[in-house]
Amino acid sequence: MKKYIVKRILGIIPLLFVVSFLIFLFIHLVPGDPARLIAGKDADLQQINAIKHQLHLDEPLYKQYIDYMNNLFHGNLGESIKSKVPVSELIGERIVPSLELSLLSIAWAMVIGVLIGIISAIFKNRWPDNIGMITAVSGISLPNFWLGLVMIQIFSVKLGLLPTGGIETWKGYLMPSIALGAGIMAMIARFTRSSLVQTLKEDFIRTGRSRGYSGLTIVFGHALRSSLIPVVTVAGLQFGFLLGGSIVVETVFSFPGMGRLLINSIQMRDYPVVQAELMLFSFEFILVNLIVDLLYGFLNPKIRYD
Amino acid sequence: MHNLLNVNNLQIAFRKRKKSIKVVNGVDFGISKGEIVGIVGESGCGKSVTSLSIMRLFHDTSGEVVGGTIQFKEKDLLELSEREMRRIRGKEIAMIFQEPMTSLNPVMKIGKQLIQGIMLHLGLNREEAKQQAVEMLKLVGIPRAESIMNEYPHQLSGGMRQRVMIAIAMSCEPELLIADEPTTALDVTIQAQILQLMKKIQRERGTAILLITHDLGVVAESCDRVVVMYAGRVVEEATVEELFESPLHPYTQGLIESVPKIGNRKEELYSIPGHVPNPEAMPNGCKFASRCPYVMDICREREPQLVSNNNGRKQRCWLHQSIKEEERKTIG
């Protein structure tokens, strides 16, 4: 087990290497010149070139990549081209709210989604199933910025219950987490349902019934655990996406998360920040996948890691 | 009348696109305490459905008992509430299934699967239930009973798993054990061991066993009495000896003919020509008529009744009964 984890983590390193190269290539492929964007509209060519030189952007690409990798190896993510703030500090400030929001979103989505999925599976093709599935699927069918805008109109403006945005209090997390979690809830509910429906057709369920277990015991005690295996994968994947932040939801709710940092950095072509953030996303994503795999093993005893 | 289970005129239908299709139509048989009764027939003859109906395990399928009674001891199982039925399942009637690979919960340890039912039905505490579970595993001949308690099904071989299934089924000491093709999925040598085990349990515990199988060899080896089913009907019932010595129904004869015999070096094994009729389009008359070598005109017109002679032997064939007999029976 330990060996497996170590092996997997070591396996991440070459992958990150490839990713770092791809990211570097990607952001330099996207048109745009940070020097010009920093310099503002008044600047002339001379000034832009001076800024370029100061930022080493006038050096050949391969050299920029080598410098970047060299810094990376020394644990230095560089500093923002625009604000001169160290990238680690910039990301550090954003990652905590983003992480909290992701956790909250996935938590409620998981609980409600699994519950709806169970109810739907038990009452398959009957009205509770239909209602449950329509509710769940509604969550994945709404443009989430629309959901966010409408929620603000209702809960902040009309009812005055929740702040329109910001995270000064924990209440600031509620609406963004609903907007973010709705789609995930839907996905989890659907996966739980189909997975549970499938499991309930398994022979061992019949065995359970033949032993006189009640329906609830069968569902919760016997079927649920194996049904959750694919659900965990989906949830893990979605959590990985969540960590990347949502540009749209963060914009609607003025939420200081990774998504807005990313879009702002992209708009400013703030290469060090974009690079670091994308590297972090990839790393988080791979890490979440690893955790999902381990969780998989916990849920499914057939899997052994060696 | 048998003193444990009596199935009378059982009729089971499945719903398919708003049509109701009878797959079991008039099944009668019974089991006495401590007896091993086999139900044989080709797949699709309704034998498994019959066994499931005794347990009322049609959950999640469109199957439904549409007629007849299932008398277990004093109760008609079809009349019980679901809650009352749950008290019977596993405790008084237990069941083992064909597929030992999939009939155990893959994500639950063996011990837990045993203990759960014991605690539920016998009202023991966890420790006592554990004791009982280990004892059961020993009963079914599992060598390292204690350590297997902590293993998952996938770590065991097929034979071992079927033993575990039997242990689970026997764990609450039921009076009737229904075994639906318990050996079909196993190697021949393992098959024999499992059948031995079931006979041993019947001997030692006095459990009655209803053995559902398509394999006459299995029947010959373990049963006291045999019910032969064809197309949702009982066509013949006899003791094992009688059946093999003098099968009355042409279908039974065909079945026995098709069992490979040691020393028989025939090029090809005998098989009954033709197909089982489609339950959606059942012919009138005897359902076996289209495949019967002795078919008569009457066979195609009217279906014979299941007729019993004095010593309890029954058959459903115009060769062995006349219309008069039938009329007499109807009158009487």
Add this chain to the structure above:
Amino acid sequence: MSETMTVSKQQIASKRGTLSTFWHDFRQRKVAFISFLFFVLLVILAVIGPYIVPFNPQTPDYNHVLQGMSQKHWAGTDEYGRDVLSRLIAGTRISLGIGISSVLIGAMAGTILGLVSGYFGKWVDKTIMRICDVLFAFPDILLAIGIVAILGPGLKNVIFAVAFFSVPSFARMVRGKTLEVKEMLFIEAEKSIGAKTNRIIFRHIFPETIPIIIVYLTMQVGTAILAAASLSFLGLGASPSSPDWGAMLSMSRDYIGTAFNLVFFPGLAIFLTVLSLNNLGDGLRDILDPKIKD
């Protein structure tokens, strides 16, 4: 020869049988069936929409801007005085078009990658799957921004961008199915007869993956419509003047406090469309996926 003839005849017969069973099963699922009818309606609207609109969806009327719902303008008028209902109807073609065409492109590329990856295995599989992993790890919207930034704005590039990020999921899914089918006997048999790889992949494996692709396609169209709307939100969508629902929603969102109908109706149109597609997909999956089927 005669034997193959009979086989194929039987196959046809059984296929026809499956189709009618399918239709019957499908009608049984009311939610999916209603969704299907709604979708058919949308497709009809997409085809005839531009001919039945009460007003020209593009002609501005500066004297009647931002009118609320009325007998004349059922859904009100927008900031240029254009009839919102007419725009919604005319926009069906664009919104559905973006969704369907981008997913078809994504599905095509993904299916080919998945088939190749699953069939050949080894390093081919590894390479393709690793690339898919990396693509997966990139936030969707970011990829889209990048693509639109590199290729420039416009409907075609939006479609391409949305198509791009549906590729890895199709590839993974088809690969999984391919692996399953590959193991099945008849492929082995076919191989030993000496059939060409192309033939095996496209004549034998591909048909087996069709049901699952159809299911996924249906649901993915909804996702694509939402993704296109998100791009519009960021100003990277289709042309802002086209009556694409996402563009309408995004352009009108500043009016949410003053002209709620402007924001509400495009949102509703997107919601109902995606909802019906998802329900349809769920229903199809229930029927077509043998694992869940009764």
Add this chain to the structure above:
Amino acid sequence: MIRSKKIMGAFLIVLLALVLTACSTTRSSSDSGGAASSDKKDKDINIAVNQDFTTLDPHNVSDTLSISATHAIYEGLVGFDKDMKIQPVLATDYKISDDGLTYTFHLRKNVKFQDGSSFNAEAVKANFDRIQSSKDALIASHYLQYLKSVKIVDDHTIQLILNQPFSAMLNKLTMVEMISPKALKDQGDKIGMHPVGTGPFEFVKWNQGESLILKKNPNYWDKGYPKVDQITYKSVPENGSRVDMLKTGEADFIYPLPEQSVQALKTQNDITVDQTTSNIVRYVTLNTNKKPFNDKKVRQAMNYALDKNAYIKVVKSGFGSELDSTMAPSTQFYSKQKVYNYDLSKAKELMKEAGYAKGFTAEIWGDTDSATMKGMQFIQQQMARINIKLKIKAMEQGTLSDAINTPKSPDDAKVQMWYVSWSPSSGDADGATRGLFSSAAFPPNGSNTAYYKNGEVDKLIDKANQTTDVEKQKSMYATIQKDIYNDAPWLFLGVDTNLSAHVNKLKGVYVLPDGSIQVKEAELQ
């Protein structure tokens, strides 16, 4: 299994608890009258703005929003008043020599930086030195391109000596604000995150992407100011959300206020909408180097075809005025021109004369801002009336800037029409002319995306810059504006009105014509 069940159980309980507390807390907070502004004190104000701050280094700031913040923390030798008139700030007065080359400033005495160090001639020189030694890399160096040297006369007098006369020098100096030399030495490059100036407010905390908190500078030299204790700027990019924050009381002042929300706020009794003049001009550049825009008749026809009133009504929701020159009325040396009145038949006539009776197709470029996209749609609709079919290409700003600036020569340029705006941040005529119309300012060297080239205008721009005679400058700029307006290298659209809104109890916060927010006089009643 038991374990996982327990975990599940615990999970459910925690969630239930969360939901319950959520319900109960919301209830209690609604009892106390709204969830907003929980621990805000009496003399604190919240300002909601539309972007994130980028830097607080006054010498390296280019966006108006960040300038708003640096204006609160820092001050220059001179500054603008409400009407963009230059006023002495850290200087008590100034004198310009007759040859226009020497600027003498007498500095205000007893001014301290927020870190306690003294403001004096040393400090001023240190600031100028910092900018000049950056070798153009600091944005402020652009303002000082004609500065030759800085001379300390005495502790409170300083002289700036120029290479050549530069009429807009004072305007540029408003953008050069004074940083504490001590802080500069301590912080170096990081001064943008730890600003120390002489202004009315000192820096407290900057939560990237969320908020910037400033507090009262207790030792501020202008006694009686500031009148509030704390200012929190919140970044709220979504237009509707900003308005909502004002409604819910989460913000006391919002800028910009989207035009389309004004109507909605008018019904609110406790909120006031402010309209202030702006020097932001909106226009579409027409690439005069490219067919068919090289034909003046076509360009004029397009201008005639444009209904300016409809533009203001539809795109600007009625706020703003038509652009009747090349610059806004609040800009230095503005001179009103005879506008191209909406006249479709005249436009068609001109198109016919130019040989484009059947019109043509072209692309209009712009950024992805929703206001820009709205404007481009309008232009598209208008031009369709004279058979010009426009294709809207909205590009994200980095892409757009590359598309415009990559071509090395005018003939390579792809841009045909660009929907854009301009505001001279130092409010001077040079800033509103040279970069837009001088043939030396073709991209990538400047922003003359109309590729407008007029020898006379070029000459006048240079001459006006070097003369010190205000009257002469005025007449030169009048000629410039007249020539350009007549040549119509742009579609002249409108001049913005700056819209902001505030709760009634807040006074003294206003928006300058350049779009920066002034908070010095903020006061709560």
